[in-house]
Amino acid sequence: MKLTGAQALIKSLEMQGVDVMFGLPGGAILPVYDPIIDSSIRHILVRHEQGAGHMAEGYAMATGRPGVAMVTSGPGATNIVTPLANAYMDSTPLIVVSGQVATPSIGTDAFQECDITGVTMGITKHNWLIKDVADIPRVVAAAFHVATTGRPGPVLVDLPKDISNQPMEWYWPETIDDLDLPGYHPVTLGDPVLVGQAAELIASAHRPVLYVGGGVLKARAAEALRALADRTGIPVVTTLMARGAFPDSHPQALGMPGMHGHYTAVTAMQRSDLLINLGARFDDRVTGNVRTFAPEAKVIHVDIDPAELGKVRMPDVGIAGDCRQVIEELLLAMDAHGDAPVVQDLEPWWHQIRQWQERFPLHYSDDDGRAIKPQSVVEQLRDAAPPDTIVVAGVGQHQMWASQFWTFDSPYTWVNSGGAGTMGFAVPASIGAKVGRPDRTVWAIDGDGCFQMTAQELVTASAEQIPVKIAILNNAYLGMVRQWQEMFYEERYSEVYLSPDLPDYVKWAEAMGCVGIRAETPEDVGPAIEKANSIDDRPVVVDFRTDAFEKVFPMVPAGASNDDIVVHPDQAAQR
Amino acid sequence: MTADPGTLRAVRGGRPMRSGGAPRHHILSVLVENKAGVLARVAGLFSRRGFNIYSLAVAPTDEDERFSRITIVVDVETAPLEQVIMQLDKLVNVVSIDELSPAEAVERELVLVTVAVGPTERSQVIQLAGVFGGDVVSVGGDRLTIMVAGRPEKIDDFEGLLEQYNVVELQRTGRVALPKLDRRH
Incomplete structure (x- = not known):
């Protein structure tokens, strides 16, 4: 069967099971947009290429399937650089197809030319510039294989316009050996000797903590983790990337560790004698000052990326492998112990933990109801939301409050930008999540600063009838930066004020085809949420005018030791 | 040593010993696919991760025209050798890495x-x-x-x-x- 390169590309995406892609056409990618008309793949036309990338990420994080975006050359490609960097930091499987100028023009500074494989080399797992039309099916299959196996991540396939137009004889690579990836061999099974050593360390620990990261979600290991936690009775912390991997309602759940983590989660790790790191990476936002982090803890570190083992903290037992497989191996190793206890008596440890939980629960003051408290908005959204609602956040104070005050009870219900900290992530990512899970309610909890960065994608949502719900915690500030300036720059506020009503978020929402709702007093919050939840035929934006002076607590100041965690002022006397 | 992530043994302390006049450089003999941009990928990784290169030599291998061999002399003062090897091994175009300690090369x-x-x-x-x-x-x-x-x-x-x-x-x-x-x- 003879196909053009463009037809072969679309057919290859179909062969990979792609049901939806996000993109925006332009000159160099024009040939590939023609066969889309005849394809089974739904194409969602975005308003800015960054939106396409974040939508594909939201789709991937909500479904576990790789997200696909397509853009043209030059500025189309550079506009999707931020989503690639974001997906690289958060190990999200993202496939970007970019158009490129025709091969004879490459290197001549042609119109809309950009060396996008060069630009994205450091922020993709791998990228390809296709120079032979016959390579298209093989490269697309290889791109999906690389993006979705081992440590998942973004890939980019750059396709010159003349290659798209050339004829080729269609084929499809049958096996992995046909993908021409001689240097790519991800490991998944953990070394049994090391797994046995890990079981021994667990059996001798008195203050163990399961330190659960995003790798558990990537490995679809939530059930295995639950079994391990139930079997051992060890307390569990879930990082920002792992919220939902273990139910917050479980009695062993201590919540989120890190800079704005739960006091008990931070302190339990700090006092631990054994950290069992499953798919986390000792990120600086979790460890605080690395030299003073968990000083008495031995470390078991399980990660599918061998380079993570010893990158920040040298493990006592480092196991390269898939979290689900290694946890299952670990449970088998415990079974093999027969009647010997798999853990020490953890009662004294739990006694200590319960004391921390009683003394330092998450806390905010409602100040007698004078202003809308952002934390209260999150709580009321949570209480009114149907089960398994997907929550999407941008980056900043609203993100931390969403992570702290939502109760995550199942995996893949939390979508946010972790490692890269990309403001503007929430609106497009929520659209992608809703496209992937149309059966679920999708609430984006966003900040006013973030919303302004990517709000135009609500036009896409209206046009494509994707009914997402956006809660703007509008405090008229770049709130997290304001908080740091208040605490660490002597209240010298530099370039952080945004205004509560410029733009008018309700009018803006309506102009984009959404329903716009405003809540100005604490009494408005409940009815606004009720109204938003009742609308299911178009996107809704709720402008919550929240208290601008509210800060996120607890807080470990940047570079400080986790021992120096700052609690809410109301709780400070108890320290 | 060929980097074999499956059997990685964690080492306390990380950096190789350098007491008694042990050298501060190691040699990595890296077999890569002979594809456009491979050298940029390897060099970019070193600069991105803050690893220092003393010297670098590249040439096609005799055995198979699909591959080239890059000989990199790495400053092991700037990063634990294990980290350099593991990060290099993640590059899709890197086929294998042999570490040659100066005494054995x-x-x-x-x-x-x-x-x-x-x-x-x-x-x-x-x-x-x-x-x-x-x-x-x-x-x-x-x-x-x-x-x-x-x-x-x-x-x-x-x-x-x-x-x-x-x-x-x-x-x-x-x-x-x-x-x-x-x-x-």
């Missing part, structure tokens, strides 16, 4: 040097090149170009002895290396 390097010489110095420089097993590869009216190949320390010595002359230009290749052979085989 044969290393060679080549230098080309042009020296401005008067009538008296001319014979001295030619003689010096002879002592180091080098060749005069180009002769001008008042200049000589000399080539010397050998162990990197030998090149260092040669370079040191040339300091008293008027060196116009000097170019070293960076070292290439292969594992030392076991006498029993």
